[in-house]
Amino acid sequence: MAQVVAGIACSHVPFMVSPKNWERLNAGERANLRAGFDRARQILEAARPDVLITFADDHFDRCFYDNLPAFLVGVGETARGPAVADFGLPQVSVPIQSDLARFIVTEGLERGVDFAFSEELALDHAEMAPMVHLTPRWDIPIIPIVVNAFAPPMPSLQRCFDVGAFVGGCVERWPGNQRVAFLGTGGLSHWVGPPETGRINAEFDRWFLERLTRREIAEITTRYARHADLEAVAGNGGQEIRDWLAVAGAMPSRLRPQVLAYEPLQAWFTGTGIMSWSAI
Amino acid sequence: MSRYQVDKLLRDLRRDPDLAGRFRENIDAVLADYELDSAEHELLKRWQIRELYDRGVNPLLLLLAHGTTGRSMRDYAELMKPRNRPNGG
Numbered sequence: 234m235a236q237v238v239a240g241i242a243c244s245h246v247p248f249m250v251s252p253k254n255w256e257r258l259n260a261g262e263r264a265n266l267r268a269g270f271d272r273a274r275q276i277l278e279a280a281r282p283d284v285l286i287t288f289a290d291d292h293f294d295r296c297f298y299d300n301l302p303a304f305l306v307g308v309g310e311t312a313r314g315p316a317v318a319d320f321g322l323p324q325v326s327v328p329i330q331s332d333l334a335r336f337i338v339t340e341g342l343e344r345g346v347d348f349a350f351s352e353e354l355a356l357d358h359a360e361m362a363p364m365v366h367l368t369p370r371w372d373i374p375i376i377p378i379v380v381n382a383f384a385p386p387m388p389s390l391q392r393c394f395d396v397g398a399f400v401g402g403c404v405e406r407w408p409g410n411q412r413v414a415f416l417g418t419g420g421l422s423h424w425v426g427p428p429e430t431g432r433i434n435a436e437f438d439r440w441f442l443e444r445l446t447r448r449e450i451a452e453i454t455t456r457y458a459r460h461a462d463l464e465a466v467a468g469n470g471g472q473e474i475r476d477w478l479a480v481a482g483a484m485p486s487r488l489r490p491q492v493l494a495y496e497p498l499q500a501w502f503t504g505t506g507i508m509s510w511s512a513i
Numbered sequence: 514m515s516r517y518q519v520d521k522l523l524r525d526l527r528r529d530p531d532l533a534g535r536f537r538e539n540i541d542a543v544l545a546d547y548e549l550d551s552a553e554h555e556l557l558k559r560w561q562i563r564e565l566y567d568r569g570v571n572p573l574l575l576l577l578a579h580g581t582t583g584r585s586m587r588d589y590a591e592l593m594k595p596r597n598r599p600n601g602g
Contacts, residue, residue: 292573293524293527293571293573293574294527297524298520298521383573384571425572425576426571426574426577427572427593428593428595430572430576430589430590431590469573
């Protein structure tokens with residue numbers, strides 16, 4: 234049987250792609266964030282994943298209000314990116330673990346998770362910006378799952394955790410012998426476009442990270458069961474914690490959660506965090 | 514208000530550099546291709562993004578489209594202030 238071997242959750246603020254944007258951080262911020270990404274990459278490498286399942290959202294470059302699934306699984310042979318050239322992202326073509334992706338979709342449709350699926354799902358900076366730092370050789374087959382954490386109305390936080398748990402269960406039912414890691418990206422608090430653009434709520438971010446570390450998921454999902462309540466404290470960008478919760482849901486209890494870095498980066502307009510679940 | 518049509522235009526500006534170029538040069542011709550009411554037409558023509566936001570237009574789309582109009586981020590912050598709403602806000 235396949236097994237879940239590690240999880241990473243982190244912000245995907247696109248400024249992280251360009252070296253010149255790192256120079257806009259102060260020395261302490263830069264060192265902490267670099268150490269966090271280095272540690273996350275080491276954890277992934279030590280876990281030796283054969284497949285990386287991503288939970289990430291979109292920025293209207295792949296999905297729009299004309300056709301907007303809650304959970305969309307890329308099942309084709311290859312994922313190309315970026316969907317829209319921007320932020321200095323490289324042009325990449327990453328293989329998709331298509332057989333497992335189709336298994337997840339079929340299992341979902343038969344067991345109560347109505348996944349949408351795509352034969353031609355491009356990658357967004359939501360996956361690519363962290364992968365520049367975490368899997369820079371682009372050689373690990375992926376299964377991209379787009380979570381609607383950007384265009385209200387959205388699936389609830391609890392639903393995102395539960396769908397993550399379902400996908401983790403699919404991996405452990407899959408008759409292959411792959412080692413599977415998860416990557417969830419987005420958040421933490423930031424406001425992208427509203428009048429509060431540039432605001433960060435570090436208090437919320439640290440509270441959220443502590444709840445995840447203590448596996449106190451219900452505290453998060455009940456306190457912020459309503460979209461508007463989360464928006465008020467974490468911004469429209471903070472809605473992306475859905476992707477972190479999906480990874481948390483996929484993690485077996487044998488993998489220990491820990492925070493690798495957090496910085497409220499004014500220069501990047503984003504509460505920027507990195508977390509891992511691992512056996513080490 | 515046909516909010517969807519405004520969101521769609523903003524999405525298209527982000528995806529289509531040629532459209533963004535025409536939007537800068539001949540905005541009325543571009544707006545004519547979308548099912549906008551007269552208020553939306555004027556708000557887009559005058560780039561009154563705070564009013565569009567207050568009417569429920571998606572702020573992420575507003576920000577992404579703002580860059581394609583040739584305006585700066587500083588302009589964006591300024592335009593989002595309440596005093597830049599029509600009639601004083």
